[in-house]
Amino acid sequence: MQPFQRLTAPACPLPYANIDTDQLIPARFMKRSRAEGYGGYLLHDMRFSGNGTEIADFPLNQTPHRIAQIIVARRNFGAGSSREAAVYALVDYGIRCVIAPSFGDIFASNAVNNGLLPAKVGERDGEALIGLLQETHAELTVDLETQTISAKEISIPFAIDPVWRTKLLNGWDDIDITLSQADAIALFRELDSSIRPWVTPRIRDGAGQTTI
Amino acid sequence: MAGSPSGPRTLFDKLWDSHAIVTREDGQTLLWVDRHFVHEGSFHAFNKLKERGARVAHPELTFGVADHYVPTRRSGRSIDPTIQNMIDQLERNTLENGVLLFGLNDPRQGIVHVVGPEQGLTLPGLLIVCGDSHTSTHGAFGAWGFGIGASEVAHVLMTQTLWQRKPKRMRIAVDGTLAPGIGAKDIALSIIARIGADGAQGHAVEYAGSAIRALSMEGRLTLCNLSIEAGARCGMVAPDETTIAYLRGRPFAPAGDDFERAAEDWLRLKSDEDAEFDREIALNGSEIAPVVTWGVSPEDALPITMAVPDPEAISDPGKAAQIRDALAYMDLRPGQKLTEVPIDRVFIGSCTNSRIEDLRAAAQVLSGRKAMVPGLVSPGSSLVKQQAEAEGLDRIFKEAGLEWVEPGCSMCVGMNGDIVQSGERCASTTNRNFKGRQGPGARTHLMSPAMVAAAAVTGSLADVRPLIEERS
Known part of the structure; x- marks a missing residue:
C-alpha cells in the first residue's frame, strides 16, 4: 500500500452532505474487473447526464478541479454500502484524500486499507475550505504527520484514528501483522472451544429443512 | 475502566471480550470471526487471495450465498452473460476453496441475511461478518454482525480474524406498545429521523425496552438491519425466549442436549444491570406512527x-x-x-x-x-x-x-x-x-x-x- 505522509495538490469542493456509496459508484458498474480501472465511474450519475454528456456545473467537471487529488465535502461522506469499489473509484480517479466533517464507518475503514486518507474536520472548518475553493481554486496541503490542512492563510486541524494514521504513514498491510500472531490465534481457539462449544456449525451440508 | 471484564459489562462488551485474541498497545484488537458469508460481490477479495497464492483458511466457517446479482425471473429466460459471469465466479471461488455455497439452484437459496438466520448459521454470541453493510441484521440474535469491505473480506478469508478498534456503546430504548399497523420498520425509521443517518457512527447499538422485547425475530431482524442507516456498523437485541424458540431445530444450530446447553449460555448474554453506555436514546413506542x-x-x-x-x-x-x-x-x-x-x-x-x-x-x-x-x-x-x-x-x-x-x-x-x-x-x-x-x-x-x-x-x-x- 502506498504510504500517505504529506500532499500538496489541487482540491475540489463538493458542497453536498450524504454523498453515499451509490453516488460514488453506481451499482451497475461493479461487475467490472478492477484491472479496467474504476476512475471513469466515480460519481458517474452526478458527473454525467442520462445521455452520457458531462454536467457542466458539477464541480469535478470544471477545468481547475478535474485534476483534483483532494475532495472537500459535507457530512456523512461515504455512507451506505460496504462496497470497496467506492474507494477504488476515488483512488483510480486520482483522489488521495477526502476531507469532511464525518464519514461512513465502513467507507473510512476501506479508504485506509487503500491508502486514501479520510480527514475529519469540524463543520465550520469544512465550510471555510469549501468557501475558499469555490472562490480561488487553491491547492491544499494535507500533512498527516501534524494532522493539519493548510492553504494560503488558512490552517486547520483534522482528526483521524491514531491507528489509521500510523497505518497510512507507513503504508502497512494488516495481513502480514496478523500472520505473525499465529500462536495467539491457536491459543485463543483452544480456550474458546471449551468456553463456547456451540460455535461450530452442526452440519457441513444438511439435507435442507423443508419449512421456515 | 468501564466495560473491563471485571466490572459491569454491556452485551457488546461481552461479545467483544469473547472474541478478542490479542490487543496491541495502540488499542487495535485482533478478533476471531465465527461466521463469514460471501456473495457474488466478494470477487475482489477472492482475487486478492489468488494474488497472494493463499486459500480460505477456514472453509468450514465460510458460507457462500448467491443473492446480489441473481435474476428473480428465472424460468425459461436466458440470463444476461455479465450477470451469469458473477454467479459463475462465486461458484468457482467457493468450490475451489471447499466453501459451502447456497447457489442459484439450491433449495435454500435466498438473501444472505435471510438464509443465515433461517439455517441456524446465525446464533447468539457469534461474530459474523460479510462484505455487505446490512450484516448488522444478524444482531437480532444477540450476535455481533457487521459489514466489511473487500480488503477486510480478504483478511478474514486468509486468517479468520479481523483487526478492529472498540466502538463506543449506545443503547436505544423503545418502551410502550406499538399501535396496530406499526412495525419494526416504523421504529427504525423514527430512530434514524431523530438521530440522523450518521447519528450512530462509531457506535455499537443495543436495542432495548418493552417494544423491542415484544418484536418477533422477523421484526428484530428488520430493526437491526437498519442500524447501518443510522451510521452504526452493528445493532443488537439480547437473546430471550423468542430467540431460543426461533433457533430450535434449525439445520446448522446445535441439536438435542447441545442445544439446551447452548441456550443456557445464550440467555446469559445481556447487559449487566449497572453497565454503562456512552450514549442513551429513548423513544416512546406508543407515539410511533407509520x-x-x-x-x-x-x-x-x-x-x-x-x-x-x-x-x-x-x-x-x-x-x-x-x-x-x-x-x-x-x-x-x-x-x-x-x-x-x-x-x-x-x-x-x-x-x-x-x-x-x-x-x-x-x-x-x-x-x-x-x-x-x-x-x-x-x-x-x-x-x-x-x-x-x-x-x-x-x-x-x-x-x-x-x-x-x-x-x-x-x-x-x-x-x-x-x-x-x-x-x-x-x-x-x-x-x-x-x-x-x-x-x-x-x-x-x-x-x-x-x-x-x-x-x-x-x-x-x-x-x-x-x-x-x-x-x-
Whole structure:
C-alpha cells in the first residue's frame, strides 16, 4: 500500500452532505474487473447526464478541479454500502484524500486499507475550505504527520484514528501483522472451544429443512 | 475502566471480550470471526487471495450465498452473460476453496441475511461478518454482525480474524406498545429521523425496552438491519425466549442436549444491570406512527400524516440546500401532503423486509383489493417463498395484480435486472432511498410492507391504519 505522509495538490469542493456509496459508484458498474480501472465511474450519475454528456456545473467537471487529488465535502461522506469499489473509484480517479466533517464507518475503514486518507474536520472548518475553493481554486496541503490542512492563510486541524494514521504513514498491510500472531490465534481457539462449544456449525451440508 | 471484564459489562462488551485474541498497545484488537458469508460481490477479495497464492483458511466457517446479482425471473429466460459471469465466479471461488455455497439452484437459496438466520448459521454470541453493510441484521440474535469491505473480506478469508478498534456503546430504548399497523420498520425509521443517518457512527447499538422485547425475530431482524442507516456498523437485541424458540431445530444450530446447553449460555448474554453506555436514546413506542421517507437519505423520514418539508422554513443554509436538492430529485413540492404523493410502482422484498411476517402483513392489506400500480414481490428465500405459497399469500399478491418472483436482492440494489425506471416513483420496503439506488433516476420512498401494500391499493402514499381498521 502506498504510504500517505504529506500532499500538496489541487482540491475540489463538493458542497453536498450524504454523498453515499451509490453516488460514488453506481451499482451497475461493479461487475467490472478492477484491472479496467474504476476512475471513469466515480460519481458517474452526478458527473454525467442520462445521455452520457458531462454536467457542466458539477464541480469535478470544471477545468481547475478535474485534476483534483483532494475532495472537500459535507457530512456523512461515504455512507451506505460496504462496497470497496467506492474507494477504488476515488483512488483510480486520482483522489488521495477526502476531507469532511464525518464519514461512513465502513467507507473510512476501506479508504485506509487503500491508502486514501479520510480527514475529519469540524463543520465550520469544512465550510471555510469549501468557501475558499469555490472562490480561488487553491491547492491544499494535507500533512498527516501534524494532522493539519493548510492553504494560503488558512490552517486547520483534522482528526483521524491514531491507528489509521500510523497505518497510512507507513503504508502497512494488516495481513502480514496478523500472520505473525499465529500462536495467539491457536491459543485463543483452544480456550474458546471449551468456553463456547456451540460455535461450530452442526452440519457441513444438511439435507435442507423443508419449512421456515 | 468501564466495560473491563471485571466490572459491569454491556452485551457488546461481552461479545467483544469473547472474541478478542490479542490487543496491541495502540488499542487495535485482533478478533476471531465465527461466521463469514460471501456473495457474488466478494470477487475482489477472492482475487486478492489468488494474488497472494493463499486459500480460505477456514472453509468450514465460510458460507457462500448467491443473492446480489441473481435474476428473480428465472424460468425459461436466458440470463444476461455479465450477470451469469458473477454467479459463475462465486461458484468457482467457493468450490475451489471447499466453501459451502447456497447457489442459484439450491433449495435454500435466498438473501444472505435471510438464509443465515433461517439455517441456524446465525446464533447468539457469534461474530459474523460479510462484505455487505446490512450484516448488522444478524444482531437480532444477540450476535455481533457487521459489514466489511473487500480488503477486510480478504483478511478474514486468509486468517479468520479481523483487526478492529472498540466502538463506543449506545443503547436505544423503545418502551410502550406499538399501535396496530406499526412495525419494526416504523421504529427504525423514527430512530434514524431523530438521530440522523450518521447519528450512530462509531457506535455499537443495543436495542432495548418493552417494544423491542415484544418484536418477533422477523421484526428484530428488520430493526437491526437498519442500524447501518443510522451510521452504526452493528445493532443488537439480547437473546430471550423468542430467540431460543426461533433457533430450535434449525439445520446448522446445535441439536438435542447441545442445544439446551447452548441456550443456557445464550440467555446469559445481556447487559449487566449497572453497565454503562456512552450514549442513551429513548423513544416512546406508543407515539410511533407509520413512517415514510420523502428525500434521498433514510434520515429524510416523517409520519405519513405530515407534509413535505419547506426549505425556506429552515434556518441552517446547508440543511435547506440539502432539502432543496432532495425535493428536486424526488419531484416533490414543499408543503405537499405526503398522502398526496402519487406512486408508479411498488416493491416488497430485500434483506430488510422479505420474511414471512413481512409478506403476511402486506397480504393482509392486499387481500381482496386491487393494486392501482404495478409491483414486484420477491420473497427473501426459497423457503420463505415455499411457506408463503403454502399459506396462499402468493395468490393474494397475484390477484391484487402484483408479480410474484424468485428470491434475491432484486429491486433493492439495481444490479440484477430488477430496476425502477428513471423518473418513476416507487413505494419500497427496502433500506436505501439514495439517488439512483433502485436504478438511474429512480425515486424511492421507504416504508413498511403494510404501508407499501396501502400505497399499492391507493395509488399514492397512504396511511395503512384505516385500511387495517376496515378489516377488523
